[in-house]
Amino acid sequence: MKWLITGGCGFIGRNLIRHLRKEDEQHSIRVLDNLSVGTRADLERVAPSYEELSLARDEIEESLEDGGVQLIEGDVLDANGVQKAATGIDVIVHLAANTGVAPSVDDPRHDCETNVIGTLNMLEAARHQGVSRFVFASSGAPIGECDPPIHEEMAPHPKSPYGASKLAGEGYCSAYYGSFDIETVALRFGNVYGPLSSHKSSVVAKFIRRARDGKALEIYGDGHQTRDYIFTEDLVRAIRLAATTPGVEGELFQIATNSETSVNELVDALVPVLREAGLEDVEVTNTEPRVGDVRRNYSDTSKAQSMLGWEAQVDLTEGLRHTVEDLVPSAEFERQEMV
């Protein structure tokens, strides 16, 4: 299969590339990334012999060989460029985005352009280049404050520009299926953690970085706020299934673990793992609660289970071990190879 992964130099994109290359050496992967966050060196970690391709090159379609990985430095806002990038592609996984609530509050226009117009451009590329599947990375943010578990039938009330722009992306996916038969599948990811996340500001990556640097883990407020933490390997399996499972065109899925974990419980699981990794004296402090933080959040994943045949399998401690091992170079665990 020929894959176009936008934002493929980032955290989730590189985990997906690693997974696909392990699964089948024949997968051909083209990455479109503007390198605003991910870098060439980042991509090299998962695809050491990737080839860089220029959008100025004419014969883009034939250039993607079986088993090859290509990088195109380009922006999803370049409507012509993305058409070229999508030539000869079977599946687009659209990950490139403004990825956070805080930057969307700082600059809602930039968030809207990247997440709404960028998604529209990629859907147009799928339409005109005959791409059969389009997998869209959404999040829980479209729903806003609610009584969990979040599920697909809940009415969305986004509280941030990021939630609004992801909701618009979900809407365009549904519309491109309805109007043009593009096989779109939108996935709402939970709080993703795992290897290759050292640049992320999410709580797991931040705690591990702080522990590694000898700093205290700071819990905002009382630590009873809950989230649904999903390990990368589970997440990329869901993306993989969304890319090929028949009968899920035009659908939206919650992709998380179906379980609620408080920040205090996360710390209770993480500190022993850090200790195993040689970080003995990890300090934990409580600071002021963060304004606007959602109190409780987790997802009902029964729709993904019944229609995609998918459910999360990696438990929190195991996932944290893999993450610490990747983010703390000195960590040495006695454990089995990951399946």
Ligand SMILES: NC(=O)c1ccc[n+]([C@@H]2O[C@H](COP(=O)([O-])OP(=O)(O)OC[C@H]3O[C@@H](n4cnc5c(N)ncnc54)[C@H](O)[C@@H]3O)[C@@H](O)[C@H]2O)c1
């Ligand atoms: N990480 C999570 O916990 C999480 C949760 C829910 C949803 N998501 C969604 O998953 C997707 C991937 O997130 P991630 O954590 O891998 O983020 P990331 O920041 O690590 O990766 C995003 C990549 O997209 C690239 N990019 C950004 N703007 C671009 C543009 N205009 N054109 C081309 N490339 C561009 C960046 O350079 C980066 O390499 C995003 O759509 C995000 O909103 C992530």
